[in-house]
Amino acid sequence: xxxxxxxxxxxxxxxxxxxxxxxxxxxxxxxxxxxxxxxxxxxxxxxxxxxxxxxxxxxxxxxxxxxxxxxxxxxxxxxxxxxxxxxxxxxxxxxxxxxxxxxxxxxxxxxxxxxxxxxxxxxxxxxxxxxxxxxxxxxxxxx
Amino acid sequence: xxxxxxxxxxxxxxxxxxxxxxxxxxxxxxxxxxxxxxxxxxxxxxxxxxxxxxxxxxxxxxxxxxxxxxxxxxxxxxxxxxxxxxxxxxxxxxxxxxxxxxxxxxxxxxxxxxxxxxxxxxxxxxxxxxxxxxxxxxxxxxxxxxxxxxxxxxxxxxxxxxxxxxxxxxxxxxxxxxxxxxxxxxxxxxxxxxxxxxxxxxxxxxxxxxxxxxxxxxxxxxxxxxxxxxxxxxxxxxxxxxxxxxxxxxxxxxxxxxxxxxxxxxxxxxxxxxxxxxxxxxxxxxxxxxxxxxxxxxxxxxxxxxxxxxxxxxxxxxxxxxxxxxxxxxxxxxxxxxxxxxxxxxxxxxxxxxxxxxxxxxxxxxxxxxxxxxxxxxxxxxxxxxxxxxxxxxxxxxxxxxxxxxxxxxxxxxxxxxxxxxxxxxxxx
Numbered sequence: 001x002x003x004x005x006x007x008x009x010x011x012x013x014x015x016x017x018x019x020x021x022x023x024x025x026x027x028x029x030x031x032x033x034x035x036x037x038x039x040x041x042x043x044x045x046x047x048x049x050x051x052x053x054x055x056x057x058x059x060x061x062x063x064x065x066x067x068x069x070x071x072x073x074x075x076x077x078x079x080x081x082x083x084x085x086x087x088x089x090x091x092x093x094x095x096x097x098x099x100x101x102x103x104x105x106x107x108x109x110x111x112x113x114x115x116x117x118x119x120x121x122x123x124x125x126x127x128x129x130x131x132x133x134x135x136x137x138x139x140x141x142x143x
Numbered sequence: 144x145x146x147x148x149x150x151x152x153x154x155x156x157x158x159x160x161x162x163x164x165x166x167x168x169x170x171x172x173x174x175x176x177x178x179x180x181x182x183x184x185x186x187x188x189x190x191x192x193x194x195x196x197x198x199x200x201x202x203x204x205x206x207x208x209x210x211x212x213x214x215x216x217x218x219x220x221x222x223x224x225x226x227x228x229x230x231x232x233x234x235x236x237x238x239x240x241x242x243x244x245x246x247x248x249x250x251x252x253x254x255x256x257x258x259x260x261x262x263x264x265x266x267x268x269x270x271x272x273x274x275x276x277x278x279x280x281x282x283x284x285x286x287x288x289x290x291x292x293x294x295x296x297x298x299x300x301x302x303x304x305x306x307x308x309x310x311x312x313x314x315x316x317x318x319x320x321x322x323x324x325x326x327x328x329x330x331x332x333x334x335x336x337x338x339x340x341x342x343x344x345x346x347x348x349x350x351x352x353x354x355x356x357x358x359x360x361x362x363x364x365x366x367x368x369x370x371x372x373x374x375x376x377x378x379x380x381x382x383x384x385x386x387x388x389x390x391x392x393x394x395x396x397x398x399x400x401x402x403x404x405x406x407x408x409x410x411x412x413x414x415x416x417x418x419x420x421x422x423x424x425x426x427x428x429x430x431x432x433x434x435x436x437x438x439x440x441x442x443x444x445x446x447x448x449x450x451x452x453x454x455x456x457x458x459x460x461x462x463x464x465x466x467x468x469x470x471x472x473x474x475x476x477x478x479x480x481x482x483x484x485x486x487x488x489x490x491x492x493x494x495x496x497x498x499x500x501x502x503x504x505x506x507x508x509x510x511x512x513x514x515x516x517x518x519x520x521x522x523x524x525x526x527x528x529x530x531x532x533x534x535x536x537x538x539x540x541x542x543x544x545x546x547x548x549x550x551x552x553x554x555x556x557x558x559x560x561x562x563x564x565x566x567x568x569x570x571x572x
Binding site: 053059061062075080095096097098099100 | 163165166167168227228229231232235275276277278561562568569570571572
């Protein structure tokens with residue numbers, strides 16, 4: 001796995017190609033005009049993963065987050081390096097169990113809020129056993 | 144000033160298991176070796192209960208059941224991925240060239256560029272960042288040399304509440320206090336026998352006493368050059384340099400216990416062929432070729448645990464005319480060796496393949512002096528490795544490995560491979 005980097009300084013830009021990698025750069029000269037515009041294809045990792053060692057994947061089970069557009073079977077991309085911010089969808093640790101909810105905070109209280117009226121809000125009291133596991137950054141949903 | 148840290152994951156395998164099972168925090172957890180034979184990782188709570196490290200699982204079972212200890216088969220896919228994450232985090236923090244990965248769960252970091260008085264802050268930043276990003280708790284030991292950093296790490300781990308998993312030896316007073324608190328047997332690189340020798344012959348009990356010995360003493364009585372280096376390291380003079388990671392292995396082995404005892408020679412041959420494929424894959428991954436193939440099998444009645452040093456195993460080897468990394472060229476002699484070892488009527492419980500006489504693989508670059516044919520085979524091997532790597536689970540294998548039986552390890556209590564398989568992701572609601 002070493003040496004495989006999709007982010008940060010490791011992204012080489014579009015100019016770092018050898019002749020072998022650009023198939024049109026043969027001796028006929030025909031493809032040469034297009035070579036100047038050759039660049040790396042779109043890579044989902046660049047867009048979806050900002051911090052690879054801190055990024056984990058989960059799979060959504062059930063409909064608790066339906067109104068946020070997160071459906072049963074969707075893949076969740078979770079970044080552990082992000083801070084706990086009000087309004088974000090998070091993976092929470094509540095009483096030792098992992099749970100996906102939207103986190104809300106005002107100056108007097110904190111809540112875990114489902115995106116489905118059939119589920120109840122969870123009030124995070126002072127003595128509730130709660131911590132952040134990671135922040136959900138993207139959803140992969142099959143159409 | 145030269146300063147080195149060792150960053151070491153706390154009870155690494157147990158921490159990996161807890162990442163997706165937070166209800167096991169502060170509960171006793173153990174992880175078993177291949178085939179669920181022995182205990183290879185224990186959480187602090189399990190240690191407190193008196194569960195023995197490297198003890199056979201069946202012996203610890205009553206204790207484990209009585210205290211409701213959570214038991215896991217080893218999940219090397221998960222541990223390997225989390226280990227990569229921890230190391231990658233360190234490399235992102237300090238730069239690739241300043242991190243030396245020492246083992247699956249520990250790395251040395253060169254901190255020489257930082258002011259000595261900032262090292263406490265840096266240590267806690269490292270610990271917090273690694274834990275936040277990867278979910279794995281680490282201990283940090285810092286000192287002027289690798290041996291002192293290791294010594295600091297041991298003290299950090301010993302009393303986690305007090306040290307917060309961090310010990311920094313950045314002044315002479317702190318170094319001397321740490322040396323005084325460390326028995327010689329707990330110094331990195333001092334084995335049990337040397338520790339006994341130092342105690343009984345010269346009355347050296349602590350690392351501090353050992354440090355005050357002179358180099359002539361070490362040269363004659365304490366392992367020669369190695370001993371001299373160790374004493375220098377204790378004095379704060381760096382004698383073990385940061386090393387490049389990943390040294391190619393001199394010997395590659397794949398051995399497994401069978402799920403249940405096996406009597407048929409064809410079954411054993413299939414198993415040996417499977418292990419050979421696995422070993423050949425490892426061989427190609429480090430771009431080497433092997434010249435010697437050894438095979439061993441162990442009979443069911445042989446009490447492997449008690450007298451493996453006696454004639455517990457039956458083994459034989461063959462030397463090939465040319466070193467090779469091609470699975471087909473290795474399987475043939477390996478399977479033939481089984482014929483020389485197998486005894487009809489016996490039941491066998493374990494087999495293994497070892498490849499040695501390892502040299503760099505010359506077939507990797509299309510060599511002018513190698514026949515065309517060889518280059519084709521090389522391509523075939525690369526393709527098999529690529530397909531098996533991307534599809535996982537050995538989609539392609541040699542017919543000699545059999546098509547029905549699965550010769551993989553026994554792992555009854557393995558947790559899902561949450562971070563490496565799409566179909567085993569954690570389902571969250």
